[in-house]
Amino acid sequence: MRDQFLSITPCCHKKLQDRSRDTPTPPPAVPESNVDVTIREGVEFAPMRNGQVIVNGTEHRKASIFPCRRCFPDYDWAMRAVDIIRKKRDGHALEAAEIDAFIAAVTNETWPEYQTSALLMAICWRGMSAKETAHLTHAMVHSGVTLELADIPGPKVDKHSTGGVGDKTSLVLAPLAAACGCIVPMMSGRGLGHSGGTLDKLESIPGFRVHLGLDEFRAALRAVGCALIGQTNQIAPADKKLYALRDVTATVESIPLITASILSKKIAEGIDALVMDVKCGQGAFMKTRADATALAKSIVSTGNANAVRTEAILTAMDVPLGRAVGNALEVRECLDVLRGNGPKDVEDLSVALAARMLVLGKVDEELISAEARIRAALSSGKGLEKLRDIIMAQGGDPRVVDEPERLPRAPHQHLFRAEKPGYVNDIHAEVVGRACMALGAGRDRVEHAIDPSVGILLKAALGDKVGIGDVIAEIHYADQHRLSRAMTLLQQAWSIAEEKRKPGPLIMDVIAHD
Secondary structure, eight states: OOOEEOOOSOOTTOOOSOOOSSSOOOOOOOSSTTOOBOOOSSSSSOEEETTEEEETTEEESOBOOOOOTTTOTTOOOSSOHHHHHHHHHTTOOOOHHHHHHHHHHHHHTOSOHHHHHHHHHHHHHHOOOHHHHHHHHHHHHTTSOOOOOTTSOSOBEEEEEOOOSSOOTHHHHHHHHHHTTOBEEEEEOOOOTTSOOHHHHHHTSTTOOOOOOHHHHHHHHHHHSEEEEEOOTTSOHHHHHHHHHHHHTTOTTOHHHHHHHHHHHHHHTTOSEEEEEEEESTTSSOOSHHHHHHHHHHHHHHHHHTTOEEEEEEEEOSSOSSSEESHHHHHHHHHHHHTTOSOHHHHHHHHHHHHHHHHHTTSOSOHHHHHHHHHHHHHHTHHHHHHHHHHHHTTOOGGGGTOGGGSOOOSEEEEEEOSSOEEEEEEOHHHHHHHHHHHTSSOSSTTSOOOTTOEEEESSOTTOEEOTTOEEEEEEESOHHHHHHHHHHHHHHEEEESSOOOOOOSEEEEEOOO
């Protein structure tokens, strides 16, 4: 039986004397000893026998490998970009090898951007099966480094949100879950559009470092049980390149691409389990319950297919979560929650998510007892002390825990008042988020700077009765022109009616693995 051929990356610095399929040469020396590699068929190098690849006389069962066109420009590539694009354009499922070739090309920059963009659009238009999505995620995970955290005792559990306005639960639930025995390796993102980002909130804490190297990340997990960082260049580099293109080619909303983007980073963290918070409503990226449910099911299915225990909850995002919108203001509100005197919706959602983390991490068997454990950590102050430890471990000023006034403060405040009497019938979350961006709390592009001090404090909640002239929001601002733009938006965000509207449930549904 003819030998199959495999590739071992990185190969750009390697030379292959004989590229013949019939007379393969031994692979070049691998810099690392006992390299652990993933087997893939149909590309260069070493012969495979009995399911194993021979590297320098040593058998290896696993290897992460992608072909490199820079080293093999004249190789007769079996899969052309145009054929893969055409196949998906015509509505057919891609084979695992075709998905591998696509992600290999993205990672090694061997497809031009117009072909990568064409396939992204074909995927956005035609979709992907659960099997395709799971393999796309797997390929993106293995486009870079994957963390191995087995030497750190304890279950590794993370939480991720699809993003909303005032969505600050990570800063509450991460220290609570860590205080109850979970190891929480949390790789978060920045705000883009109307939604806020966890990294931006953390960076409003003086000195807090979100850019830790992987060794520092592991050290923080070992010492504190939790680390909150941004994506590194080594983790899922294919995702970073694809997202930049998706953002400018109108392909962000594709459920398979969203799923693979979220999970590739999460799985690469080395976690055992993941709790997803999928937002639904006018302040979320998924506006309808049907779309939010479809995304939740895709994430749960794909996560479990990649050996990460995954559950999702659907949560309402029609109105902002909590009372604070804006980075330093939201950190201050998280400190209030961890002291036991914050907004009830933020506390309840944080506790519910953290309790599911304990169950998925097998710290607790039942959701009721897990929630009781989380609430005990909240009332005892253990969660607050764990946040102090996290801040210290990542270079931040721990004094903000006891002295929130050390957080950035905007120089001016403006009171936004009700123009008619009645009940607060709506506070449009997306419009409030856009108003906060107009103040300078967010960015239109990733490279734009933000002002951590500005934001909006809601003084009236959904269902509250107000009179003419009552303060319904307090705007923290630094620039008068920005204030004017924000005020124009806020006037569209509030709806005051004669009849009181009954708020719907915060947790809309739970999507568990079959």
